[in-house]
Amino acid sequence: MSSYLFQQLLNGIQLGTIYALIALGYTMVYGIVKLINFAHADIFMVGAYVAFFLVAYLSGTSGSVPVQLCVWPSVVLGYLALGSLSEGTPFAKSFFGSFDRRRQSAPTGWSRAAISFAKSVAQMLLIMLLAGVFSPILYLFTRTFFKPPLNLFSIPVIIVYVMGVCALLGIAMEKIAYRPLRHKPRISALITAMGVSFFLENFCSLDIVFGNKYQAFPTLVQKHDVIRFAGSGVAISNIFIINMSVLACMLFLLWIIVEKTLIGKQMRAVAFDHTTASLMGIDVDKTISITFMIGPALAGVSGILYAMNYGILQSPFLGFYPGLKAFIAAVLGGIGSLPGAVLGAFLMGATEVFANSIDSNLGFAAAFVVLIVILLIKPTGILGKKEIDKV
Amino acid sequence: MFAKEHGIHLQKLILVIGIFIALQAIMGGLARERAFQYYVRIYLLIEINIILTASLSFINGHTGQFSLGHAGFMAIGAYSSVMITTVLPRLIMGSALNTGSWESHAIFIFSIFIGGGAAGLFGLIIGFPSLRLRGDYLAIVTLAAGEVIRALLRFSDFLGGPRGIPGIPKFAGCVYIGLFFMLSIWIMRNIVFSHFSRGYIAVRDNELAASCMGINTTFQKVSAFIVGAFFAGIAGGLFAHMSQYINPDNFGFLKTLDILIFLYVGGSRTLAGCIVGAGLFTLVPEGLRLVNIENWRMVIYPLGLIVVMRFRMNGIMGSREFGFLTPWKYKEMLLKRGKP
Numbered sequence A: 001m002s003s004y005l006f007q008q009l010l011n012g013i014q015l016g017t018i019y020a021l022i023a024l025g026y027t028m029v030y031g032i033v034k035l036i037n038f039a040h041a042d043i044f045m046v047g048a049y050v051a052f053f054l055v056a057y058l059s060g061t062s063g064s065v066p067v068q069l070c071v072w073p074s075v076v077l078g079y080l081a082l083g084s085l086s087e088g089t090p091f092a093k094s095f096f097g098s099f100d101r102r103r104q105s106a107p108t109g110w111s112r113a114a115i116s117f118a119k120s121v122a123q124m125l126l127i128m129l130l131a132g133v134f135s136p137i138l139y140l141f142t143r144t145f146f147k148p149p150l151n152l153f154s155i156p157v158i159i160v161y162v163m164g165v166c167a168l169l170g171i172a173m174e175k176i177a178y179r180p181l182r183h184k185p186r187i188s189a190l191i192t193a194m195g196v197s198f199f200l201e202n203f204c205s206l207d208i209v210f211g212n213k214y215q216a217f218p219t220l221v222q223k224h225d226v227i228r229f230a231g232s233g234v235a236i237s238n239i240f241i242i243n244m245s246v247l248a249c250m251l252f253l254l255w256i257i258v259e260k261t262l263i264g265k266q267m268r269a270v271a272f273d274h275t276t277a278s279l280m281g282i283d284v285d286k287t288i289s290i291t292f293m294i295g296p297a298l299a300g301v302s303g304i305l306y307a308m309n310y311g312i313l314q315s316p317f318l319g320f321y322p323g324l325k326a327f328i329a330a331v332l333g334g335i336g337s338l339p340g341a342v343l344g345a346f347l348m349g350a351t352e353v354f355a356n357s358i359d360s361n362l363g364f365a366a367a368f369v370v371l372i373v374i375l376l377i378k379p380t381g382i383l384g385k386k387e388i389d390k391v
Numbered sequence B: 001m002f003a004k005e006h007g008i009h010l011q012k013l014i015l016v017i018g019i020f021i022a023l024q025a026i027m028g029g030l031a032r033e034r035a036f037q038y039y040v041r042i043y044l045l046i047e048i049n050i051i052l053t054a055s056l057s058f059i060n061g062h063t064g065q066f067s068l069g070h071a072g073f074m075a076i077g078a079y080s081s082v083m084i085t086t087v088l089p090r091l092i093m094g095s096a097l098n099t100g101s102w103e104s105h106a107i108f109i110f111s112i113f114i115g116g117g118a119a120g121l122f123g124l125i126i127g128f129p130s131l132r133l134r135g136d137y138l139a140i141v142t143l144a145a146g147e148v149i150r151a152l153l154r155f156s157d158f159l160g161g162p163r164g165i166p167g168i169p170k171f172a173g174c175v176y177i178g179l180f181f182m183l184s185i186w187i188m189r190n191i192v193f194s195h196f197s198r199g200y201i202a203v204r205d206n207e208l209a210a211s212c213m214g215i216n217t218t219f220q221k222v223s224a225f226i227v228g229a230f231f232a233g234i235a236g237g238l239f240a241h242m243s244q245y246i247n248p249d250n251f252g253f254l255k256t257l258d259i260l261i262f263l264y265v266g267g268s269r270t271l272a273g274c275i276v277g278a279g280l281f282t283l284v285p286e287g288l289r290l291v292n293i294e295n296w297r298m299v300i301y302p303l304g305l306i307v308v309m310r311f312r313m314n315g316i317m318g319s320r321e322f323g324f325l326t327p328w329k330y331k332e333m334l335l336k337r338g339k340p
Helices: A002-033 A041-059 A065-089 A090-095 A103-106 A110-145 A155-183 A186-204 A238-262 A264-271 A274-279 A284-310 A320-335 A338-358 A360-377 B001-030 B034-062 B071-093 B102-127 B135-155 B172-191 B195-205 B207-210 B217-243 B253-266 B271-291 B298-310 B328-336
Strands: A225-228 A235-236
Touching: A002 A238, A002 A264, A002 A284, A002 A320, A041 A065, A041 A155, A041 A186, A041 A274, A041 A284, A041 A320, A065 A110, A065 A155, A103 B298, A110 A284, A155 A186, A155 A284, A155 B298, A186 A320, A186 B253, A186 B298, A225 A238, A238 A284, A238 A338, A264 A274, A264 A284, A264 B102, A264 B298, A274 A284, A320 A338, A320 A360, A320 B135, A338 A360, A338 B328, A360 B135, B001 B172, B001 B328, B034 B071, B034 B172, B034 B195, B034 B217, B034 B253, B034 B271, B071 B102, B071 B135, B071 B217, B071 B253, B102 B135, B102 B172, B102 B217, B135 B253, B135 B298, B172 B271, B195 B207, B207 B217, B253 B271, B253 B298, B271 B298
Parallel strands: none
Antiparallel strands: A225 A235
16 A cells, blocks of 8 residues: 555656646746736647657658748747847837837827737738748758657757747747736736637647647657566656656756856846846846746746657647646745745645546545645745735 | 706616617527527627626626636536526426426526525635635635536536536526526626725725725625625526536636636726626627638637737726716716716
8 A cells, every 4th residue: 555655656746747847937937027827838738749740750750840840930930030120220119019118108099009900910921021031941950950860869859949949939928918018907917818828729729730639749768667666566667767857957957047147146136126126237128038938948848748748639728737737836835936836846746646546536626625725824835935014 | 956967867777778678679589590599699698798707896806806716606506506496306306397387487596596695605615715815826726716616516426427417497598697687787786886895995905904994804805705606606507597508617717717808808897897898708709700710710819808908908998887887876976076
């Protein structure tokens, strides 16, 4: 019995690594802009799908480089390139509204909306043009640097690729949807996040993007037990070790970025207080952009792990429940705290696995019950800071 | 004083009620034709969604709490009323109530109120964490509570488990939904413009200041949850008896997100916002079916949402209220102050 429980605990930790990587992104974004980024779960999904198409190409089943890998990332690239190009020239700056900081205080209304609509149509055409330039480049890049034979060593390559795509998507998302709402009521940013989430889910389920059907994820590594405890039947598989080591690498990188570099210091300062940070000469917009780059990159890695562990991608809606649970894990550990997110994710994974081993209908509810109990005992989460009410 | 304005106000009120009754009659007539049933169903769904949205506005809009478990209250209402009209009669008599006799209609009306009451009771239970938690922590606890309700419903064999309950008698047509819709809107309007409801707004604006002014913030917050849950329960009961089939997954987190979108797109602080938001954003995805190519409609719908939130942060209606929903006493007070 005890060996059974121990095995379930290991399974729970294995599931927890997936949740932990998503929860880190949630908690970072929340810590800095106080926004529940519902679209984060869909970036996780995009990561899983990009990994799928890349693996399909590397294992030789899709022949050439899949269209999905060239066209859609290049649209995002085109948008970002247009943004950074137009930042320099005043005319373009006034034309491409969403990059213009003065517009935040400009009057809003329906006539303004009509003008903006016309502008965004023009913007979209230019983005398409740029995307047309970028996609052959991306195609050649992928062909030259990613060569088909698939083995254990291609995992880091896939991870880097997926992290890049997801980071680009994260920055673009922040620039399009969240930046204009930075100084507006928090709730409108939240509803926008839901809108972005619905958009990504439904857009990706179109046939020209990822398609809304089951996709079998090719086996990257054959699962076998590496360590076997004699007598008890408890075993640690290589998938478990890969999960744990990927998580450890990512945590180490994150620790270096947040604690040891200048940008990490800036991030902590902005999380503490936007206004004071900007008075100290910190570029708040840039810092927030970088946060929206790191969080989604981690979510992308989590997507790869998810695809590797489950071996199947149900549909572009697959991010919803893992995302929800990861968010709850972030809250459980105390939102805004990075170690808290990892701890909460492990707790969440273990609870879910234990409850599922009793009854499959119970798994979902048990995690929520644990959450309610912990929050009622400690209202700011396990490692959360206590907020003081000031009059 | 202000006799002329009062006359205009009454005329407008009568006009709106007349239009509503006419619309209701037209829809009731169309419901007999098979070809129009789809449109009638959308119309009824709009009414149910408006009740739901307005009920959520008590918790999220007026009191400023943030609840993400509203579909859970709806589920409680739906399952409680279905238990009375379908599950228990099946156990006792072997079949669900038939829609022919007047007794069963009386039981149906009773069951809707029971559903509302049961949901209100859950609102009381879920309202208590709001005393201890705030902001996003409260949001996540209400989310969890809603999902626990759904999971428990999946777990209970007595209520059909994950398979749900089929074959619910179709009581709620145009007549009942119209009646309950009018009744709910009328009661909610009276609550919104009551002296009591000022307490909600005080809690939203500043809880500490409100308690210093002698407002019982505990009572205000819990009662907002009870009122919201009660009307959500009524909407749930109507939904169950309209669609004739319910299962726990009808009332998941996605349903809550829908209601939240209706609320914040319309404007969370007025009934007008609830009506516009729920009406518009129920119609838009259905209307886009006319031009649907390969499910692009579900891509356009969230884009519309993002655009609306970008240019109207406080919702389409902002803090404006329809004239016919404002009580005369309130208008008179504004007129006396010289603010028309």
